[in-house]
Amino acid sequence: MSIFGTVRVKNGQYKIKGDFHHITPNMPIRNEEDGWKLMGITNPRAMTYMHSYGGEAPFFESISQGKILGTRCDDPDCEFKGTSYIPFRIHCPDCLSKNTIVDFTDICKNTGTIHTFMVCERFGAFNTLEKPIKFINVEFDGISTILMSYLSIGEPEMGLRVVPIFRTRNPTYTITDLSWVAEGVAEEDLPEGFTYG
Amino acid sequence: MIKFSDRQLKTPKLMRPVYLVTAGQSKFDRAIPEKRTEELCVDALTMAARLIDKSPAELKSYIHSCYYGHFADHFGDQLLGEAVIHDRLGLDPLGNIGVKTGGATGGSTLWEAVKTVASGYSDCVLAMGWERMDEVPTDEGNHLISCAADKDWETPLGHIYTGYYAVMAQKYWQVFGKEEESFRRTLAEIAVKHHGYARFNPYAQAPMDITVNDVLNSPVVAYPLRALDCCLMSVGAACAIICDEDTAMKLTHNTKNKPLRIWVAAGSHTLRPACRRDMEIPLLPNESPDQYADLGERFPGGDRYPGFTGFLAARMSAYYGYRMAGIVDPMEDLDVIELHDAFTISDVQTYEDVGLRPYGYGRDYVESGDCYHTNPNTGEPGKLPSNLSGGLIGCMHAVGATGIMQTLEVASHIWNRWAEIHGDQKIWDEFGREKPDDWTDLQVKDAKRALAISHAGVGSHVTATILMDPDHLLKEDA
Ligand SMILES: [Zn+2]
Secondary structure (H helix, E strand, O other): OEEEEEOOOOOEEHHHHOEEOOOOOEEEEOOOOOOOOEEEEEOHHHHHHOOOOHHHHHHHHOOOOOOOEEEEEEEEEEEEEEOOEEEOOOOOOOOOOOOOEOOHHHHHHOOOEEEEEEEEOOOOOOOOOOOOOEEEEEEEOOOOEEEEEEEEEOOOOOOOOEEEEEEOOOOOOOHHHHHHHEEEOOOOOOOOHHHHO | OOOOOOOOOOOOOOOOOOEEEEEEEOOOOOOOOOHHHHHHHHHHHHHHHHOOOHHHHHHHHHOOOEEEOOOOHHHOOOOOOHHHHHHHHHOOOEEEEEEEEOOOHHHHHHHHHHHHHOOOOOOOEEEEEEEEEOOHHHHHHHHHHHHOOOOOOOOOOOOOHHHHHHHHHHHHHHOOOOOOOHHHHHHHHHHHHHHEEEEEEOOOOOOOOHHHHHHOOOOEEOOOOOHHHHHOOEEEEEEEEEEEEEEEEHHHHHOOOOOEEEEEEEEEOOOOOHHHHOOOOOOOOOHHHHOOOOOOHHHOOOOOOOOOOOHHHHHHHHHHOOOOHHHOOOOHHHHHEEEOOEHHHHHHHHHOOOOOOOOOOHHHHHHHHOOOOOOOOOEEEEEOOOOOOOHHOOOOHHHHHHHHHHHHHHHHOOOOOOOHHHHHHHHHHHOOOOOOOOOOOOOOOOEEEEEEEEEOOOOEEEOOOOOOOOOHHHOOOO
């Protein structure tokens, strides 16, 4: 019997429970064209990591709650004071002071536009998104950067207005909890688990 | 950063002349089950020794320190693989270090080796790169490559690097390519060219005699990119020997290799394309500020730089490298180049970043015929042939080795040894590959100066390696 590895933090330390790896047997690799001589061995690896979101944790919490947090440099001495960031940057890339966390949900809802996109027919191992994946890069008024995400409903094209949707039911707490749809999709037509927040 | 200080833009300077003396490579293939990585590295080093009529032991006796380019520990499932290779090459107790900068790892390894010699620390350095991408199936390999993207913001989105890359291709395709069928065919011609040149290279993994229509009919990977527009996933090794002048003269005395002056410059840009901010275009010596003033009018949507269409890191590697070596116009000053053709379209984007054509006009480098060994429009030699090795699309992309393979390829032209290195029947036989009846000598006549661009991922790291015949320098004090 095995159970998923789970982790919580207590007294500043990780407390773990369950299985963080699974042992699967090594299998020989043999050459069928040469007397089945030994060529190598398989090395199975299934392991669970504990990864800290650190200062970005508020962002990954917020998308599960229907909000998009970004950041802004408010350092009066910074040459680029007032520059706003999505993706969330913990520190200003220019002056390195700690950025202010800002709720940009409304700007995202009202100004999200596709800067570029790509419909990908391929995917790697561990993919959880529906295929083909419609990658989109979304630009927003007043934000200096262009967010990479994916379009769940609609046909991507440059300049298309899109609105965010959030996996608020059974969130995964990964970036996949944030997706986008073309304007005008009824909430009941959103993918399972997603709402407009 | 989006503004750069004069200190940051200083032209790099080597403290003494540095030379490429010899180089070598293994066979490249999708899988090489019969050899361990160390065997491939031994093959590469043995070839490098052979090109200067030395035994491996003789060549080794000159080496003072070692730089190992190996990008992905998780592909080979061996942490500190550099130490394994170093021991198996019998180079203990020399100092050694691993270098990893994604797809630019090979170029970055040369960058370190060159600086080590320039500083005087070593008189002879080994730069060796390899990759072992056959230890997992392709799906898992795609996942492992996607781990080089931002693991929180990008990797969970499909676990497919092409997804993060091809959004840039799409932008270029629509803004600068204007979605023209003629441009799509130009891209296909690049794939035909690179698979075609790979036919004359016994080391190459994907020789193909194909047509533009074959490319256009290959499966869509990420529209407009198709399977034959994409680079390979490979196994293999390549190495170079970098020396100061005295050692270079000793090692090449009475051999066919003339020591070649070498410079390497590097640039970088955000790992996440999402984090790119707008800036002014850093200009190359052959460009003027006014020439881009109306870029957005000529190409609607093309007014953001670098936006999702330019590779700032490639631009900066050329910015530093050209000034360091005295290159003003790469089309006039260079004779042969190897570019990092991860995709046909990124090849075109790079033409602009490194100044072969102004921004917006990269396709003309192909359409003019300049990029070919023999210009198909005129039947005359191409003005600046590129990727005669077959490049990443036709020859290989064994990541840590790629930038070094490119450097060997362009050096073989300046050494005037291309035909010998690629045409020797023994090599074809040893690799179990059939030399085509129409095998063609792609030696670029009188090649004196060359460039190799080594490029990581979405442009996070790029190096420009410049080689010159020391009797044909462009700048006295370079
Ligand atoms: Zn700041």
